[in-house]
Amino acid sequence: MRGLRKAYKDHVAVNGLDLDIRRGEIFGILGPNGAGKSTTVEILEGHRSRDGGEVEVLGEDPGRASRQWKSWIGIVWQNEVVSGELTVAETVRHYAQYFPDPRDLEEILHVVGLTEKAGARVTGLSGGQRRRVDVAVGVIGRPELLFLDEPTTGFDPAARRQFWDLIRSLADDGTTIVLTSHYLDEVEALADRLAVVVGGKVVAEGDPATLGGRASAQATVSWLAPEGPREYRTDTPTGVINDLAAHFRGEIPELTVSRPSLEDIYLGLIKEQETAA
Amino acid sequence: MTQTLVGAPAAGRLHPGGEGGKLPGAFRLGLLRGGVEIKQFFRAKEAVVFTFALPIVMMTMFASIFHDKIQGAGITVSQLYVAAMLGAGLMSTSFQNIGIGIATERDEGNLRRLRAMPMPRSAYFFGKLWLVLVTGVAETALLLAVGVAFFDLKLPSTPGKWFTLAWVLLLGMIACSLLGIAMSSVPRDAKSATPIMVLPFLVLQFISGVYISINSMSGWMVKVGSFFPLKWMCQGFRAVFLPDRAKVLEQGGDWELGRVALVLGAWCIGGLILCLTTFRWKGRRDG
Ligand SMILES: Nc1ncnc2c1ncn2[C@@H]1O[C@H](COP(=O)(O)OP(=O)(O)OP(=O)(O)O)[C@@H](O)[C@H]1O
Ligand SMILES: [Mg+2]
Numbered sequence: 001m002r003g004l005r006k007a008y009k010d011h012v013a014v015n016g017l018d019l020d021i022r023r024g025e026i027f028g029i030l031g032p033n034g035a036g037k038s039t040t041v042e043i044l045e046g047h048r049s050r051d052g053g054e055v056e057v058l059g060e061d062p063g064r065a066s067r068q069w070k071s072w073i074g075i076v077w078q079n080e081v082v083s084g085e086l087t088v089a090e091t092v093r094h095y096a097q098y099f100p101d102p103r104d105l106e107e108i109l110h111v112v113g114l115t116e117k118a119g120a121r122v123t124g125l126s127g128g129q130r131r132r133v134d135v136a137v138g139v140i141g142r143p144e145l146l147f148l149d150e151p152t153t154g155f156d157p158a159a160r161r162q163f164w165d166l167i168r169s170l171a172d173d174g175t176t177i178v179l180t181s182h183y184l185d186e187v188e189a190l191a192d193r194l195a196v197v198v199g200g201k202v203v204a205e206g207d208p209a210t211l212g213g214r215a216s217a218q219a220t221v222s223w224l225a226p227e228g229p230r231e232y233r234t235d236t237p238t239g240v241i242n243d244l245a246a247h248f249r250g251e252i253p254e255l256t257v258s259r260p261s262l263e264d265i266y267l268g269l270i271k272e273q274e275t276a277a
Numbered sequence: 278m279t280q281t282l283v284g285a286p287a288a289g290r291l292h293p294g295g296e297g298g299k300l301p302g303a304f305r306l307g308l309l310r311g312g313v314e315i316k317q318f319f320r321a322k323e324a325v326v327f328t329f330a331l332p333i334v335m336m337t338m339f340a341s342i343f344h345d346k347i348q349g350a351g352i353t354v355s356q357l358y359v360a361a362m363l364g365a366g367l368m369s370t371s372f373q374n375i376g377i378g379i380a381t382e383r384d385e386g387n388l389r390r391l392r393a394m395p396m397p398r399s400a401y402f403f404g405k406l407w408l409v410l411v412t413g414v415a416e417t418a419l420l421l422a423v424g425v426a427f428f429d430l431k432l433p434s435t436p437g438k439w440f441t442l443a444w445v446l447l448l449g450m451i452a453c454s455l456l457g458i459a460m461s462s463v464p465r466d467a468k469s470a471t472p473i474m475v476l477p478f479l480v481l482q483f484i485s486g487v488y489i490s491i492n493s494m495s496g497w498m499v500k501v502g503s504f505f506p507l508k509w510m511c512q513g514f515r516a517v518f519l520p521d522r523a524k525v526l527e528q529g530g531d532w533e534l535g536r537v538a539l540v541l542g543a544w545c546i547g548g549l550i551l552c553l554t555t556f557r558w559k560g561r562r563d564g
Contacts, residue, residue, distance in 0.1 A: 047389060047559075067300055071395035081386040085320035086313070094313055098306065098394040100299050137390070 014039050015200035016053075026167065026177040028191030028208070030184070032270055036200040037180045038078050041147050044178065045075050058145055071099055074143030076134050076151045078180075080127075088125070089118040092136045099141035111166050112136045113159055128154040135163065145176045152186060164189055188262045196266060198273040212265040224253040303397040310404025315411050318374075328374060329416060332366035333423055339488060340428045351522040359424035360518045361487040364511035366420050367446065368453045368481075370412040373474050375405055375457035380470035383461070383560045392558050402458070402552075409454045417446060430518055438517050441534065445513030448541035452506040455548025462557045481507050491528055499528070506544045509537045 014036040021027045031037050042048040043055060046062030055062060060069045083091055089105065096102035109115050112132040117125065122133055131154045138146060148167075152160045160183075167190055171177055181187050187194055188208045195205040196212075204212050219237040223230055223244060234240050237257045244252045260268075301309075319325055339362075340355035347354060382388050391401055424430035433439045457474070464470040482488060484502035491499060491508075502508045515523065516532035524531055 045393065047393070067395040067397065069395075070393060071300060073393065075390075075393050077386065077389070079386060081390050083385075083387055083390075085317040090313075090316075094309070095390075095394065097301065097309055098396050100301075141395075 014043070014050075017197065017200060017202055019195060019202065019205075021176065021178060022193075023176050024171070024174055025192040026171050026179060026190050028187035028194030029178065029180045029197060030182075030187060030194060030266060031197035035197045037197055038149055039200075040197065041149050041178060041180060045073065045147055046070075047075075071141060072144040074138045074141055074146040076138035076146075076148045078149040078153075080130050080134050081137075083122055085121060085123065087119050087121055088114050088133055088136075091122055091133060092140055095137045096140045101142055102140050103142050105140075108136045108140055111162070113162055126154075128156060128159060131155065132159070135166075139166070139170065143175060146170065146178070148177065148179045148181075150180055150182065152181065152183065160186065184261075184263045184266060196269050198270060203273055204269055208262055211262065212269055214260055214262070214265050217260050217265075220258050221256070222258075223255045229254070300395055303400045303403065306396050306400035307403025308407070310400055311407025311411075314404045314408040318408060318412060324374070328370055328412065329419060332362050332369060332416065332420060335365070335488075336362040336420060336423065337427070340424075344428075347523075347526065349522075350526050351520050353429060355428040356424075356430060356519060357490065357515070357523075357526075358488075359420070359428050359430050360515040361511045363417055363420050363424075363514045363518075364449065364485070364507055365482050365487045366416045367413050367449050367510060368478065368507055370416045371409045371450050371453035372457040372460070373478050374412065375409060375454050376461045376474040377470045379405075379458060379461035380464040380474075381467040383557065384467035384470075386560070388558055388560070398558075405458065406451070406454060409450055413446065413450045424518075433517050441513065442517045445510060445517070445537065445541070448538065448545060449506060449510040449513070452541050452544035452548055453510075455545065455552050456506070459548060459551040459555055462555050465561055481505055484508075486511060490526070492526065503540075506541055509540045513537045513541075 017036070017040055019027075019040075029037050029041070039048060043050045044057050044062055046057075046065045049063060058069060058072055060066065062069075065073075086094065089109065092108060093105050096105060106115075109118050112135050114129065114132050114136065117129060122130060125133065131151070135148075135151055138148070138151075152163055155163060164186070167177060167179070177190075179187065179190060191208055193206060194208055194211065195202045197203070206212075210216075218233045218235055221232045221234060221237050221240045221244075232240055241252070241255070241257070244255070336358055340358040343354040343358070345354055346352070347357075379388070382391075392398075421430065421432070425432060433442055460474060460477075461470070464473040481502070484494065484498045485505065485508035486494070486502065487507070491502075494502075512527065512532065513534065515527075516534055516537075527533070
């Protein structure tokens with residue numbers, strides 16, 4: 001997939017946004033509420049019209065997509081879709097029938113953890129379970145490109161882990177995945193690359209491990225000194241520990257060395273944008 | 278639709294060859310949609326009761342309260358009501374149900390999800406027509422059964438009358454469904470759908486001579502009523518179920534079946550154009 005450039009809306013929700021998403025990668029999109037993530041993703045899906053810019057997704061303009069193109073796309077929207085009076089299995093089976101080569105129903109229900117609920121009405125499910133139905137419907141058509149807009153909202157921790165495994169196995173099969181999430185650990189665990197969107201613009205883009213100079217940022221060494229907890233920010237943590245080890249002659253109490261987490265980098269970026277604005 | 282796969286790397290596709298798998302056709306998907314629509318309809322108990330019971334209750338009430346013989350027409354008022362309620366019942370399964378149904382689906386995101394499916398859009402509407410066909414015929418059969426059992430209604434005696442019944446039913450169904458599909462774009466959300474669909478329908482029932490005989494209405498009401506399909510559906514049903522002597526009660530002194538067909542046919546075509554030009558797949562929240 002060759003990415004999109006620029007898309008505008010009347011509220012300028014997306015303001016000159018450039019993205020290049022490569023085939024086969026998991027691409028994360030981060031950003032505060034109202035940043036324009038969903039708007040961007042829905043333009044890519046062909047569900048929102050854009051006011052400007054060029055978009056090409058799987059070789060087509062999503063605004064004028066063919067049926068064939070739609071059969072390559074899987075979507076999990078931010079807002080769950082409750083589909084009336086059908087059971088879980090009926091719902092997923094129904095959506096499978098639109099596709100030329102759908103996945104196996106039993107298998108999908110199993111991986112999203114809904115096997116026991118297969119015969120239950122969708123309207124009677126819990127929020128997280130309904131969300132799983134959305135995920136099942138999103139992947140049932142064996143999409144080449146899967147859009148996930150905050151897919152794990154309402155998932156319990158175990159379900160999230162299970163979902164991560166599903167996403168990884170889809171990616172191993174060659175599926176390209178665009179993932180929006182507010183869970184930074186999720187993006188860090190899954191994404192090959194990510195972009196941070198603020199105010200409809202990309203403010204940072206890159207590898208989760210190196211985003212915003214994360215890899216080269218100063219490390220923090222902390223330990224428990226006799227007079228209380230101490231912290232020291234340094235470019236050379238090994239040297240600091242050597243000195244400490246000499247000082248304590250043995251174990252350093254409560255020693256930790258930490259690099260900024262993705263969350264620290266992310267929050268830093270957002271703050272930077274706020275002060276700039 | 279022309280396909281431009283130019284620029285899309287051919288390698289690494291999960292579906293090699295691009296057009297590998299066959300996409301199911303519109304008719305097959307329409308049947309599939311129809312099956313799901315019907316299943317969902319009959320599982321929503323409240324809606325089923327509302328749709329089927331309301332016309333029967335109305336018919337029973339009116340036909341029981343007013344049951345005198347009409348001088349010179351050889352029928353009872355009850356028979357008039359039964360014939361008219363067939364029209365109103367049909368319109369409630371088509372116009373009202375379809376309109377509320379689509380507006381709700383649009384609001385709840387189902388339309389958006391369907392639009393994301395590799396489905397020809399016509400399949401969605403085929404599905405709706407299947408739903409109307411099944412519910413409309415069921416509704417008519419129910420009303421007929423009650424009418425025959427309690428209100429002296431006579432089933433058609435000649436093949437010609439059965440034929441009239443069939444085409445009035447079919448044309449009325451299609452016209453009202455299209456009107457309902459077009460009207461579904463008016464409500465802003467699911468909550469406002471019911472009042473916005475039911476209110477005009479109720480007014481239309483009054484000015485189309487469902488509850489009050491056409492003769493006793495003022496001229497402008499009849500004119501407005503005559504513009505819409507319901508009056509003509511009721512007239513068609515009267516032609517089928519009332520003896521020919523009752524013609525004298527009609528405005529023109531005749532069943533005017535030609536005009537019935539003409540008006541309903543025109544609504545089918547006009548409704549289709551209206552739908553094609555005004556139908557919204559997107560809801561309020563989808564930009
Ligand atoms: N249909 C709409 N009509 C008008 N404005 C909209 C519409 N949808 C979104 N917006 C506005 O566009 C901006 C971006 O919204 P968007 O949904 O893309 O944000 P987001 O990044 O997905 O946020 P969140 O993290 O809360 O999901 C917001 O300010 C929102 O108010
Ligand atoms: Mg969003």
